[in-house]
Amino acid sequence: MNGKHIKYNVDNDGIAFVTWDVADSPVNVMNEYTIAEFFSTIKRAIDDDAVKGIVINSAKKDFIAGGDLKWFLNYDKSKQECFDMLMQTNTNLREMERCGKPVVAAINGLALGGGCEVALACHHRIMSNHPKSHIGLVECSVGLFPGAGGTQRFLRMIGSQKTIQYITQAKKLTAEQALKDGLVDAVCTPQEDINSLAKNWIINKGTTEQPWDNKKFKVPGTPLGVGQVSGISEFFSVANAMVYKTTHGNLPHIKNVLSAIYYGAACNIDKALEIEARYFVDTLFSKETKNIIRASFLFINDAAKGKSKPKGYDNASFKKVGIIGAGMMGAGIAYVNAKAGIEVVLKDVSLSKAQNGKDYVKAQEQKKLENGLTTQGKIEALLEKIQPSDSDTDLASCELIIEAVFENEKLKNQVTFETEKVIKKEVIYASNTSTIPISQLAKASTNMDKFIGLHFFSPVEKMQLVEVIVGKETSEKTLAAAIDYVTSIRKVPIIVNDGRGFFTSRVFGKYINEGITMLTEGVPPAVIENVAKKIGMPVGPLAVSDEVNLQLMLAIMSEDPNLTTHEIQLKNTLINIIKVHRRTGKKEGQGFYDYPKNEKKLIWKEWATIYPPQASFDEEEVGKRLLLAMVIDSYKCLDSGIIREPKDADVGSILGLGFPIHTGGVMSYIDYVGAPEFALYSEKLALKYGERFALPESLKERIKTAGTNRVFYKN
CATH class of the missing domain: 3.40.50.720 (NAD(P)-binding Rossmann-like Domain)
Structure with missing residues (x-):
C-alpha cells in the first residue's frame, strides 16, 4: 500500500522498502506533509513483526534534496509549535534508531540538509559514487542550520573540528569523501543494485545500535596541535573568534550553530537534540534568516532559472x-x-x-x-x-x-x-x-x-x-x-x-563616493574600511577605488553631464588626489593604499596630514552612510524604471555589489531596519550631509501608506 509521497513494500524476505517519491515535484523535499507520511510509514514497518529490517530509498534520481524552504519562509506557527514539531521529529528519528531492526539508507544522487539527517539516523549508509551524488548539511548556505539532529550526529561521528567546518561552510561531500570521513559505511557504483546491497547488509550483518547509544561512547574531542589550542573549550573559543572576525555578528545562524555544537557536546544525545532544536527555532524566527532564504532561495534561484524572460518566446540556444x-x-x-x-x-x-x-x-x-x-x-x-x-x-x-x-x-x-x-x-x-x-x-x-x-x-x-x-x-x-x-x-x-552606469555600476559608485567623501571630512581611512566590513560589505570603498583605478573613475565622471553638486565636489577631490598627490590606484602601486612588492597593502600614512582626522566620529553613522547611499540610489533606479522590480535590485546588489545578504539586499534593507526608522535616519543624514540622503517623494508615500515596518515584502 502506497501513500501520496512515500511508497511501501515488504518483500518475501521480510525487508521493508520505504521509498521517497514526492508527488508533483522533480525532487524529494521535506515539509509537514512528506515528513508526516514518512514517519507513519516507518512506524508501520517498525510495528510489523514480519519486517526484519528497513531500507530507506528513493524512486527519483536523488535521495532527499532537503527541506522545503518555501515552507520555512512562510512558516506561520508560533515558536513553541515549531519547537514541538522539531522535538517530535527527533522522537521519531530516535525511535527509528532504537527500534531493534536494522535500518539502511540507500543513497542515490543528493542527500542534503534534512535528507542527510534522515540518513544519519540510519544504522548503515550505502552511497552511489555517481559524479552528481553528494551528501552534506548545507542549511547554512540559506541562513539556517540543521534542526533534525544533524549537528549532534555529525559531532558524534566526525568530531567538533570537521563538524564546524563542514556545517558552517555548507560542504557537499562526494561518496568517496563521505566514506573516508565515516559519514557513510559503503560505496557502490551507479551500475550496482544499491537496494540489493542494502538488503544483503541487513540479512548478513545488520546491527541495531547507534554508537552514541552505547554507554561507553564519548564525543570525539578536539585534537591537540591546532596551533596552541588543546581541549574542547579552548577550541570553541578560537572557533567563535574566527567566525566573528568573518561575520561580525551579522549572521545569527552561524552563531547559533556553534552554540548548538558546543553545548550539545557535553550532553547525552537526547538532551543535545533538544539544545539543537531550541537554537534552530531562534534562528528560523530571526529576520536575518528570513531575508537570506528569500534572497538566496527564491529571488536568486528564480533569476537563475530565467523566470524574468518575456513570455511567448521559444527557447533560444547558441552553439x-x-x-x-x-x-x-x-x-x-x-x-x-x-x-x-x-x-x-x-x-x-x-x-x-x-x-x-x-x-x-x-x-x-x-x-x-x-x-x-x-x-x-x-x-x-x-x-x-x-x-x-x-x-x-x-x-x-x-x-x-x-x-x-x-x-x-x-x-x-x-x-x-x-x-x-x-x-x-x-x-x-x-x-x-x-x-x-x-x-x-x-x-x-x-x-x-x-x-x-x-x-x-x-x-x-x-x-x-x-x-x-x-x-x-x-x-x-x-x-x-x-x-x-x-x-x-x-x-x-x-x-x-x-541608463548611465546601469544599476550595479551606478549604485556601487555611490558606495565608493561616500567612502571618499568621509575621508575628506576627516574620518580615518582605517575606520571607513573596517566599518564597511563590519556592516557586511566584502571590501572597503577605498580599497575598491584602488582596484577600479582613480583615473578611470575620473574619466567616467567627466563623461556624465548630469553630476550633482556632491559629485562635482568629489570630481574635484579626485583631480586633486591624482594630480597633486600622484595617487591613482593599485595598478600603479599607490592609491588610497600603498602596495609594496611582495608585502601586504597598507593605508597611505599621509592621509592624516592631507585630511586631518576628526576628534570624534560616530561609527554607526559611518556604516549607515555607506549603506543608505546605495539603498536610496537603488530606489531611485526602481522609481525611474532602470530596475523593473524590487527583487531585481536585491539580486543585483547581493551578487554584483556584495551587499550584506542578511539584510536581504538593497530594497529589503528598508524592511530590515523598519521603514519608519529608515525614513527618520535618512532625514537625519539629509539635514547633516545634503540632498543625496533625502528620500524621493514616492518612497515617502510608500512608507506612509504601508502602515507597517515593511514596504516591499510581507515576510
Whole structure:
C-alpha cells in the first residue's frame, strides 16, 4: 500500500522498502506533509513483526534534496509549535534508531540538509559514487542550520573540528569523501543494485545500535596541535573568534550553530537534540534568516532559472559565440562559454593577444588539475572549444557576438561597424560595457533591435551575475534570447533598462563616493574600511577605488553631464588626489593604499596630514552612510524604471555589489531596519550631509501608506 509521497513494500524476505517519491515535484523535499507520511510509514514497518529490517530509498534520481524552504519562509506557527514539531521529529528519528531492526539508507544522487539527517539516523549508509551524488548539511548556505539532529550526529561521528567546518561552510561531500570521513559505511557504483546491497547488509550483518547509544561512547574531542589550542573549550573559543572576525555578528545562524555544537557536546544525545532544536527555532524566527532564504532561495534561484524572460518566446540556444576582446573579461567570458559546451571564437587585434586569452583559460584549469578537480583530458576538450582569431571573417558563423573591448565609445562603435559587415542579420550583438548607455552604442548598429547589453562581472568565472541591459530599440525577442543565453552558461540574469552606469555600476559608485567623501571630512581611512566590513560589505570603498583605478573613475565622471553638486565636489577631490598627490590606484602601486612588492597593502600614512582626522566620529553613522547611499540610489533606479522590480535590485546588489545578504539586499534593507526608522535616519543624514540622503517623494508615500515596518515584502 502506497501513500501520496512515500511508497511501501515488504518483500518475501521480510525487508521493508520505504521509498521517497514526492508527488508533483522533480525532487524529494521535506515539509509537514512528506515528513508526516514518512514517519507513519516507518512506524508501520517498525510495528510489523514480519519486517526484519528497513531500507530507506528513493524512486527519483536523488535521495532527499532537503527541506522545503518555501515552507520555512512562510512558516506561520508560533515558536513553541515549531519547537514541538522539531522535538517530535527527533522522537521519531530516535525511535527509528532504537527500534531493534536494522535500518539502511540507500543513497542515490543528493542527500542534503534534512535528507542527510534522515540518513544519519540510519544504522548503515550505502552511497552511489555517481559524479552528481553528494551528501552534506548545507542549511547554512540559506541562513539556517540543521534542526533534525544533524549537528549532534555529525559531532558524534566526525568530531567538533570537521563538524564546524563542514556545517558552517555548507560542504557537499562526494561518496568517496563521505566514506573516508565515516559519514557513510559503503560505496557502490551507479551500475550496482544499491537496494540489493542494502538488503544483503541487513540479512548478513545488520546491527541495531547507534554508537552514541552505547554507554561507553564519548564525543570525539578536539585534537591537540591546532596551533596552541588543546581541549574542547579552548577550541570553541578560537572557533567563535574566527567566525566573528568573518561575520561580525551579522549572521545569527552561524552563531547559533556553534552554540548548538558546543553545548550539545557535553550532553547525552537526547538532551543535545533538544539544545539543537531550541537554537534552530531562534534562528528560523530571526529576520536575518528570513531575508537570506528569500534572497538566496527564491529571488536568486528564480533569476537563475530565467523566470524574468518575456513570455511567448521559444527557447533560444547558441552553439557558437564570438567574443571580441581577449583581455581578462573577454577571456573569462570565453571560459564560461566553453565550460557550458559552447564553441567560441575569441578575437583580438592580433593572434598572439587572442592566444593570451586562451592561455588564461588554460591557466585557470591547470590550477584545478593541481588540486585534483579536473583531468588533462577534460582540459584539452575544453580548450578545443576556443578558437583564437585576429580575423573578422571567423565571426561569420557565430550565432551571438559579445563585444568586450576597452571601455571607449569610439572604439566600441568601430568594432560594431566592422563586425556587422560579416555576421548574419539575425545575429544578436551584445556589448559588455559597464557604463556607456546601450542606446547610445546601438546607434553604431544597423540592427538596433538586435543590440543589447550583457554586463559580466570580473572575474567572470567566479561572479554569478549578468546585467541584461535593454536599449530603447532592443526587441523583446532579443531580450528573451539573451535571458536564455545567460542561464545556459549558468549565470544569473537581471533585466536592467538603459541608463548611465546601469544599476550595479551606478549604485556601487555611490558606495565608493561616500567612502571618499568621509575621508575628506576627516574620518580615518582605517575606520571607513573596517566599518564597511563590519556592516557586511566584502571590501572597503577605498580599497575598491584602488582596484577600479582613480583615473578611470575620473574619466567616467567627466563623461556624465548630469553630476550633482556632491559629485562635482568629489570630481574635484579626485583631480586633486591624482594630480597633486600622484595617487591613482593599485595598478600603479599607490592609491588610497600603498602596495609594496611582495608585502601586504597598507593605508597611505599621509592621509592624516592631507585630511586631518576628526576628534570624534560616530561609527554607526559611518556604516549607515555607506549603506543608505546605495539603498536610496537603488530606489531611485526602481522609481525611474532602470530596475523593473524590487527583487531585481536585491539580486543585483547581493551578487554584483556584495551587499550584506542578511539584510536581504538593497530594497529589503528598508524592511530590515523598519521603514519608519529608515525614513527618520535618512532625514537625519539629509539635514547633516545634503540632498543625496533625502528620500524621493514616492518612497515617502510608500512608507506612509504601508502602515507597517515593511514596504516591499510581507515576510
